[in-house]
Amino acid sequence: MDKTARKRFIMIGLFAAAVCAAVIFCTLFTPCIAVSLDGERIAYASSEESFLEFERGFRKSLVSDTGHDPAKNAEYTYRSAVCLKSKADDFVSARKKIALYDGVLSEACVLRVNGAFAGGTKTREAIESVLDRLKAKYVSGVEGEVAGFVEDVSIEDGFALPEQITGEEELFDSLMSLGYYEKEYTSFHGDTLVIVASRLGMPPETFAELNPDFPRSRIEPGTKFTLTIGRPKLRVRIDRVVDMHEQIPYETHVEIKEDGFEDDVEVLQKGVFGEKLVKKRVVIENGVVTRTMELESTTISDPVDQIERRGALARLTTGSGALMWPVRGWISSDFGTRESGSHSGIDIAAPQGSVICACDGGEVTYSGDNGLYGLFVSIDHKNGFVTRYAHMSEIIVSEGDRVTKGQIIGYVGATGNATGPHLHLEVKVKGAIVDPNLYLE
Numbered sequence: 001m002d003k004t005a006r007k008r009f010i011m012i013g014l015f016a017a018a019v020c021a022a023v024i025f026c027t028l029f030t031p032c033i034a035v036s037l038d039g040e041r042i043a044y045a046s047s048e049e050s051f052l053e054f055e056r057g058f059r060k061s062l063v064s065d066t067g068h069d070p071a072k073n074a075e076y077t078y079r080s081a082v083c084l085k086s087k088a089d090d091f092v093s094a095r096k097k098i099a100l101y102d103g104v105l106s107e108a109c110v111l112r113v114n115g116a117f118a119g120g121t122k123t124r125e126a127i128e129s130v131l132d133r134l135k136a137k138y139v140s141g142v143e144g145e146v147a148g149f150v151e152d153v154s155i156e157d158g159f160a161l162p163e164q165i166t167g168e169e170e171l172f173d174s175l176m177s178l179g180y181y182e183k184e185y186t187s188f189h190g191d192t193l194v195i196v197a198s199r200l201g202m203p204p205e206t207f208a209e210l211n212p213d214f215p216r217s218r219i220e221p222g223t224k225f226t227l228t229i230g231r232p233k234l235r236v237r238i239d240r241v242v243d244m245h246e247q248i249p250y251e252t253h254v255e256i257k258e259d260g261f262e263d264d265v266e267v268l269q270k271g272v273f274g275e276k277l278v279k280k281r282v283v284i285e286n287g288v289v290t291r292t293m294e295l296e297s298t299t300i301s302d303p304v305d306q307i308e309r310r311g312a313l314a315r316l317t318t319g320s321g322a323l324m325w326p327v328r329g330w331i332s333s334d335f336g337t338r339e340s341g342s343h344s345g346i347d348i349a350a351p352q353g354s355v356i357c358a359c360d361g362g363e364v365t366y367s368g369d370n371g372l373y374g375l376f377v378s379i380d381h382k383n384g385f386v387t388r389y390a391h392m393s394e395i396i397v398s399e400g401d402r403v404t405k406g407q408i409i410g411y412v413g414a415t416g417n418a419t420g421p422h423l424h425l426e427v428k429v430k431g432a433i434v435d436p437n438l439y440l441e
């Protein structure tokens with residue numbers, strides 16, 4: 001290689017190196033704004049606006065956490081610069097400089113509950129230990145149990161007033177102590193004090209104490225209440241899967257017996273509860289069960305149906321007002337005038353020994369032989385109606401008996417002044433003899 005060739009080779013090499021360096025520089029570095037506070041550089045920002053946006057937001061969060069604004073008098077200066085791309089808009093060290101600017105706040109490890117400042121300690125371990133102790137209060141040690149918190153919890157390196165930085169004991173007590181607030185509540189169907197308390201995540205005793213006027217009895221759905229809620233800042237949520245033995249209810253089948261009374265029940269087969277093993281997921285918040293979900297159910301034994309036989313007749317002792325025909329037969333003599341004189345009822349002819357039923361529910365006020373009427377029954381239906389039955393062959397009710405509509409009171413005969421077997425039926429309404437045909441259905 002001659003001299004000229006070597007020279008050209010070096011030139012090309014240098015040029016290539018310069019291009020490479022430029023490419024590398026442009027990849028790693030960027031033009032930016034250097035921000036200084038009291039002459040000390042605290043950050044590189046992509047623009048003044050991006051720094052000021054961060055600065056306003058950060059100071060606002062400090063005021064909300066501590067009630068103190070450490071940098072309200074701070075003045076920033078800006079100048080153009082070049083910085084590593086990764087350093088632009090990285091405000092970690094600026095946070096510290098701003099927070100500690102007037103010397104009121106200190107560095108602390110901060111616990112946040114649902115985003116709000118809930119306490120500060122010197123170390124992260126102190127907060128972690130307090131959180132573990134809270135969980136331990138509610139953990140049962142059952143396999144598969146998961147302990148967490150109802151609220152969102154975060155731990156961060158932050159800033160606090162010296163009096164906000166506490167020991168573990170103080171933080172533990174502060175998290176356990178109740179915070180109070182009011183809540184509008186509209187009741188649901190089936191609500192009771194215990195159910196509402198559980199829905200709001202409070203033990204019933206605490207709920208009752210804070211809401212002394214809340215009804216202890218059944219609550220109408222749709223009722224509006226203003227309730228006082230007392231809840232710790234931070235609540236432990238335990239998620240547990242449990243196995244429970246539960247009963248399976250049996251069904252009851254009823255056979256109807258036409259001639260018995262409704263309260264005359266005969267158990268033909270006794271019902272037996274079945275049993276099942278139910279796997280449930282249970283969510284418990286600070287000791288209050290707030291949710292259960294059935295995951296799986298295994299039947300251990302099937303239930304056995306109960307079979308009952310009961311009567312069809314109602315124990316009606318007061319008349320319904322509607323009279324039923326007491327006998328199956330035909331009218332052989334109507335109400336009103338006839339050759340031998342006025343007829344005070346109707347005659348229903350029927351074979352000797354036919355069943356006679358009470359026309360309606362009521363009380364037997366006469367039962368026995370009554371001269372021309374023969375064997376005779378009178379029933380007061382206690383609603384202004386009285387029915388009277390004459391010429392019976394046999395009576396099976398006694399004075400004072402309460403009878404239901406359709407109950408058998410005796411049998412057709414021809415006792416007293418009668419020429420053949422029939423029932424002479426009389427109906428009185430408020431003491432007046434009336435035509436039974438008007439009331440029989």
Ligand SMILES: [Zn+2]
Pocket residue numbers: 333343345346347423424425
């Ligand atoms: Zn008659």
